[in-house]
Amino acid sequence: MTPNEYLQKILKQQSLSNDSPEIKAIRKEKEIVEEILRKEFSESNPTIRYGGSKAKGTMIKESYDLDIVCYFKHDDKNAGDTLKEIYANMKQALEDKYYVEPKTSALRLKGKDTDNFQQDFHIDVVPGRFVNDKNYDVFLYQSIGDKEYLKTNIEKHITHISDSGLHNVIKLIKYWKIRWGIFGLKTFVLELLVIKVLESINNERLDELLTKFWQELKDNVNNIKVEDPANPIGNDLSTHFGTSIKNQLSSISRGALDQIDNDNWESIFGPIQDKDEYNNIAITTAISSQKRNSAKPWSY
Structure with missing residues (x-):
C-alpha cells in the first residue's frame, strides 16, 4: 500500500456520511433546537442554519461538532437590545431543555435529564x-x-475553505491534531494555517501535501501569519497562534517528518481498522469518556 492509498483509507475511516449514527443524532437534536x-x-424570525465544520465539509469522526448559527436582523430588538442580551436570552430559552455551557461566543448543549x-450533544449554538x-x-x-x-461572516469562511480545495488535507491535519494532543490550537486557526501554507502548491497527493505542511511548520512557523478572511484587520488571531503553540507545532511536525523518513x-x-472494529472502539471510548467526565446530578 502506498502512503497516498493509506491516507485515503484513513480519510474513509474518519468520514461521516449523512446516514451515519452520529450525523443522524445531531440532525435530530438540531431540529429540536431550531423548534x-x-x-x-x-x-424575530431568525436565520438558522448549519455552521462550522459541517457547513465547511471538514468534519471528522474522531471529533465532530455541529455549529447552529441563529442570526437576527440588524434592526430587531425583540431578541434583545444588545448582543449580550441576545446571548443571555438565547441561553435562557435553551435551559429548559438542556444544560447550557457558555463559551466565548457560543452555547454548548449537554443533557439535562437524569438519563x-x-x-455532550456535540452542538454549539451561536447567536448573532x-x-x-x-x-x-x-x-x-x-x-x-x-x-x-x-464582526465575522460564515459565508466567507465556507467559501475560503471551499475555494482552497484542501478539505481532505484539513481533515487529516485535524485528526493529527487530536492524536498528537495539540489542544491549545483552535480548529479554525488550524484550517487557516493549512490553507496559508499550501494554497500555492499544485499537488493532489496527500502524502506530499502533508509532508510540505509539516516541513514548513518545522522550519518556518515563526514567520507564518494567519488572518480571518471575514475580517482580517478587526479579528486579531495572534493570541490564538502565539509563540507557545508555534513551538509545539514545530516540534511535533519534526516528529511527524522523522516517522515519514522511516516510512x-x-x-x-494509526492503523487501518475495519468498519466493525472502528465502531466498537468508538462506542467503547465514548462510554468510557462519558463515565469519566460526566458529573452526576447528586454531586451538585
Whole structure:
C-alpha cells in the first residue's frame, strides 16, 4: 500500500456520511433546537442554519461538532437590545431543555435529564445579529476579550475553505491534531494555517501535501501569519497562534517528518481498522469518556 492509498483509507475511516449514527443524532437534536428557538423568538424570525465544520465539509469522526448559527436582523430588538442580551436570552430559552455551557461566543448543549445528564450533544449554538439589511456580515457577542463583539461572516469562511480545495488535507491535519494532543490550537486557526501554507502548491497527493505542511511548520512557523478572511484587520488571531503553540507545532511536525523518513505513516495516524472494529472502539471510548467526565446530578 502506498502512503497516498493509506491516507485515503484513513480519510474513509474518519468520514461521516449523512446516514451515519452520529450525523443522524445531531440532525435530530438540531431540529429540536431550531423548534425551541423559532418558538421563543417567533416575532424575530431568525436565520438558522448549519455552521462550522459541517457547513465547511471538514468534519471528522474522531471529533465532530455541529455549529447552529441563529442570526437576527440588524434592526430587531425583540431578541434583545444588545448582543449580550441576545446571548443571555438565547441561553435562557435553551435551559429548559438542556444544560447550557457558555463559551466565548457560543452555547454548548449537554443533557439535562437524569438519563442523559451532562451528555455532550456535540452542538454549539451561536447567536448573532446581522450588521445591516444585506444579511451578510454578522456581529457576535464575546464574553471574553477586550471588546464585547466580533464582526465575522460564515459565508466567507465556507467559501475560503471551499475555494482552497484542501478539505481532505484539513481533515487529516485535524485528526493529527487530536492524536498528537495539540489542544491549545483552535480548529479554525488550524484550517487557516493549512490553507496559508499550501494554497500555492499544485499537488493532489496527500502524502506530499502533508509532508510540505509539516516541513514548513518545522522550519518556518515563526514567520507564518494567519488572518480571518471575514475580517482580517478587526479579528486579531495572534493570541490564538502565539509563540507557545508555534513551538509545539514545530516540534511535533519534526516528529511527524522523522516517522515519514522511516516510512512509518501508521505511527502518525494509526492503523487501518475495519468498519466493525472502528465502531466498537468508538462506542467503547465514548462510554468510557462519558463515565469519566460526566458529573452526576447528586454531586451538585
